[in-house]
Amino acid sequence: MLRWLTAGESHGPALTAMLEGLPAGVRVDRTAVEAALARRRLGYGRGARMSFEADQLSFLAGMRHGQTLGSPIALQIANSEWDKWAAVMNPEPVEAGDLERASDIGAPQEIARNKALTRPRPGHADLVGMQKYGFTEARPVLERASARETAARVALGAVAAAFLEQAAGIRLVSHTVAVGSVPGEERAQDAPDADTLPHPDDVARIDADPVRTLDADLSTAIVAEIDAAKKDGDTLGGVVEVLAWGLPPGLGSYTHWDRRLDSRLAGALMGIQAIKGVEIGEGFRTAARRGSQAHDEIARGSDGQVRRTTQRSGGTEGGMSTGEVLRVRAAMKPISTVPRALQTIDVSTGEAATAIHQRSDVCAVPAAGVVAEAMVALVLADAVIEKFGGDSVAEVRRNLAGYLAAIPEGMVTGSGTGDLGTGDTGAGDTGAGQESE
Numbered sequence: 001m002l003r004w005l006t007a008g009e010s011h012g013p014a015l016t017a018m019l020e021g022l023p024a025g026v027r028v029d030r031t032a033v034e035a036a037l038a039r040r041r042l043g044y045g046r047g048a049r050m051s052f053e054a055d056q057l058s059f060l061a062g063m064r065h066g067q068t069l070g071s072p073i074a075l076q077i078a079n080s081e082w083d084k085w086a087a088v089m090n091p092e093p094v095e096a097g098d099l100e101r102a103s104d105i106g107a108p109q110e111i112a113r114n115k116a117l118t119r120p121r122p123g124h125a126d127l128v129g130m131q132k133y134g135f136t137e138a139r140p141v142l143e144r145a146s147a148r149e150t151a152a153r154v155a156l157g158a159v160a161a162a163f164l165e166q167a168a169g170i171r172l173v174s175h176t177v178a179v180g181s182v183p184g185e186e187r188a189q190d191a192p193d194a195d196t197l198p199h200p201d202d203v204a205r206i207d208a209d210p211v212r213t214l215d216a217d218l219s220t221a222i223v224a225e226i227d228a229a230k231k232d233g234d235t236l237g238g239v240v241e242v243l244a245w246g247l248p249p250g251l252g253s254y255t256h257w258d259r260r261l262d263s264r265l266a267g268a269l270m271g272i273q274a275i276k277g278v279e280i281g282e283g284f285r286t287a288a289r290r291g292s293q294a295h296d297e298i299a300r301g302s303d304g305q306v307r308r309t310t311q312r313s314g315g316t317e318g319g320m321s322t323g324e325v326l327r328v329r330a331a332m333k334p335i336s337t338v339p340r341a342l343q344t345i346d347v348s349t350g351e352a353a354t355a356i357h358q359r360s361d362v363c364a365v366p367a368a369g370v371v372a373e374a375m376v377a378l379v380l381a382d383a384v385i386e387k388f389g390g391d392s393v394a395e396v397r398r399n400l401a402g403y404l405a406a407i408p409e410g411m412v413t414g415s416g417t418g419d420l421g422t423g424d425t426g427a428g429d430t431g432a433g434q435e436s437e
């Protein structure tokens with residue numbers, strides 16, 4: 001079992017994260033984890049904070065000379081702006097005078113740090129958090145409700161992704177599907193084959209795009225949508241997609257609800273701030289189709305391997321990975337700190353008021369894709385460890401190879417490609433589906 005925990009407030013001294021249950025021998029490249037953190041900061045429409053704050057990564061435990069030890073991994077992401085917040089967010093008691101002075105520091109776009117936040121934002125955790133935890137203002141709530149915490153999860157996700165690639169040849173990619181009303185139409189092709197789907201080799205091109213899409217026209221339209229929302233003092237949500245290539249069949253299980261891979265993916269994705277919907281494969285669109293148009297037919301390719309002819313299911317059947325490309329989507333609601341402030345009440349007076357507004361993202365959908373990718377990596381790493389066990393990467397690989405070798409010849413699936421009849425293993429080249437030691 002793989003377990004993970006994060007701790008840390010948005011403006012606290014650091015975020016901390018732990019990952020327990022990862023086998024020994026995973027090579028963890030600091031630059032790869034830093035690159036994942038940098039990718040999360042990307043994206044047109046993010047607020048000022050993303051430009052001046054830095055994610056200062058330290059590995060604290062569970063690694064030696066760049067490899068995991070099998071013991072719990074601990075890491076820290078220090079807050080480069082901590083000195084500005086040391087009085088307001090100090091875990092230790094502070095002098096009243098220090099707090100007074102803290103209100104005055106900061107660039108014009110920043111907030112008065114010590115001001116009581118008594119006008120809760122609709123859509124954020126502010127009001128219910130105050131009610132639930134007994135606070136009279138929103139600062140103690142928003143500090144943890146903030147998606148700043150997702151930096152910690154992205155760092156853990158990068159470690160999980162290293163394990164997946166080294167142990168099982170599984171690689172991931174995420175991209176932006178929609179922002180606001182762009183695109184208004186659902187993708188015309190309702191039965192994609194794997195050749196049309198984003199591939200892990202596309203990551204650099206996706207990250208180079210301001211909104212993390214491969215489609216230049218879509219990118220231009222999304223940038224315009226974000227500009228328009230910003231001009232109107234408004235905010236946007238959208239849809240991201242995560243794909244995992246090279247999965248073996250049989251991760252997860254149909255035997256119990258909480259073993260189902262789709263259930264675990266949905267829970268992990270819904271655990272990201274502002275995610276309000278999750279779809280596996282064609283998801284909600286499948287519900288409108290007839291069965292003959294909804295499923296992926298099974299056939300044998302000219303290479304003798306069993307394949308799905310289309311990619312509608314998103315790579316799961318019966319709560320298990322099929323060996324095809326895993327494809328999940330997450331829908332993000334618009335940012336709740338709306339510059340054109342929404343109606344609320346001032347909890348200090350009970351009077352009608354407009355919600356607090358401070359510097360904020362207009363749109364964080366591209367960043368949410370990177371966070372979603374991290375969550376999928378963690379869920380898949382957990383599922384791989386559950387299925388194949390092993391205390392070292394080498395042992396996991398042996399167990400995986402033994403499992404694949406034991407699948408009867410007539411049932412061997414080619415992973416991650418719908419290219420029936422060509423004998424070309426395509427993207428399956430990266431995949432555990434073909435891998436043997």
Ligand SMILES: Cc1cc2nc3c(=O)[nH]c(=O)nc-3n(C[C@H](O)[C@H](O)[C@H](O)COP(=O)(O)O)c2cc1C
Pocket residue numbers: 047123124125145146147150272273274275334335336337338359360361362364367368371
């Ligand atoms: C990457 C990312 C960045 C976000 N940035 C902001 C932001 O700048 N301002 C804001 O009000 N909400 C932001 N959010 C959304 C809030 O965290 C979210 O609305 C809040 O947690 C309430 O959502 P919930 O009801 O899903 O918990 C962001 C979310 C993500 C995933």
Ligand SMILES: C=C(O[C@@H]1CC(C(=O)O)=C[C@@H](OP(=O)(O)O)[C@H]1O)C(=O)O
Pocket residue numbers: 010047049050145146147148149151273358359360361
């Ligand atoms: C700090 C990050 O995102 C933050 C997420 C967030 C929220 O309410 O979720 C609100 C904003 O923070 P602040 O209100 O301090 O400007 C974002 O900048 C980050 O992603 O690293």
